[in-house]
Amino acid sequence: MRWMYHIGRYMRLLIRSFRKPEKLSVFKDLLLMELESIGLQSLGIVALLSIFMGAVICLQTAHQIGGWIPIYTIGFTVRQTMILEFSPTLIPVILAGKVGSNIASQIGTMRVTEQIDALDIMGVNSAGYLILPKVVAGVFIVPFLVVFSMVLGVGAGAWIGVATGLSPLADFEYGMQVDFRVFDVVYALTKTIVFGFILTSVSAYHGYFVEGGALEVGKSSTKAVVWSVVIIMVSNLVLTQMLLN
């Protein structure tokens, strides 16, 4: 029954977080900071992973096809893998590790050093001030990171295919366009928006309710990552079933 307590407390925190901000100008400034923190500062890791994953998927696909399977299958597989699963699911999982632990430890430290109490005593809605900008930034910027990842991954696949001579560019381009459905991108971005919400809000929840000291902040950071990943994975299954059937 403990999980019901956590769900209830999480929902109550979200309701508090989504109240109208005290000052819109302050909210805008915080939102820009979070967009930079969650988005711009994650570009490097997203780019690195996407380039290597796109290239590896290309090489693996080329290794497995032969005989009657056409060469353009390489471009097709790289595109589908990047769009359907790697970018929309694994990038948020990576971000749960990078951004989620950061959010949980930042808010958790504020809790144990009484900075959140200080906000509450002033009459500032601490949940709204600390969590809302992060959640809005996550929901807004993670889809951009995912699109960035898709483009880089497919591009890296094309480059490695041509560079190794496994796939001529024309075949790769053809494969990229074969049976392309815009709905696949819509499906991917829909998942991404949900995952952006999960990774920011679940991490914030774990940080906000820390009790104790530095040790507990560390534990909350770990829990934030683990639970964000678990919930992302379960949501992935549910959303895929809902959207693709």
Added chain:
Amino acid sequence: MIELHNLEKSFGDHHVLKDVSANFERGKVNFVIGRSGSGKSVMTKCTVGLIEPDSGFVLFDGRDFTSMSQKDRRGIRQEIGMLFQGSALFDSMTVLKNVEFPLLMLSHMSEMERRNRAMACLERVELGDASTRFPSECSGGMQKRIGIARAIAMNPKYLFCDEPNSGLDPQTAIVIDNLISDITSEYQITTVVVSHDMNSVMEASDTIHFVHQGSICWHGNREGLLDGGVRELEDFVFASDLMRKIRSTI
């Protein structure tokens, strides 16, 4: 004036506050003293609404804070300043931004007005020249003074100080005590100081409430404190050799 009426609070089986009633007077430094774990911090947190009491109520100048909606509570909280044990300054902001913060969030002042008010508060605690530093670049005593500057930025009617001298050397502690005392009489604030530091009690208190095992078992002033009369209070006040020597001289 702040009135506590029959506050009760338990955490599981642990009965922390037992029928606590007290009056904290305006324009006076009201000390709440007691041993660690006696319930004085819980009492303060119940008073300001950081913890909900199980029963009883708190009146801020006759306004029942306990039964108010969260929205109405926010109105009263804007009249409260609080100095935390660890200062609770925002690490990511400069000293000036810390003091400006409540004004930014809760007032309709222009940027220039906010800055002037924040600088005036910092100068009041003699830290005008530290405005561009970050809290991590300030000493413990400076952080306490910045905390006081932030607490008075909104011209509060009520000031709460949780262990204001913890971790400070005796000389700096006296500076903080005097500052709290001066600000209280200057702005006619109702000040509540939670402490177990007897030097502070003797230096700055106007009224004293002694908390023992979740109940207020004595209240009075510093002269009455030395007279004793309650065994638990005497054990607390005269725990140190120094205090016993003082007692023997009077």
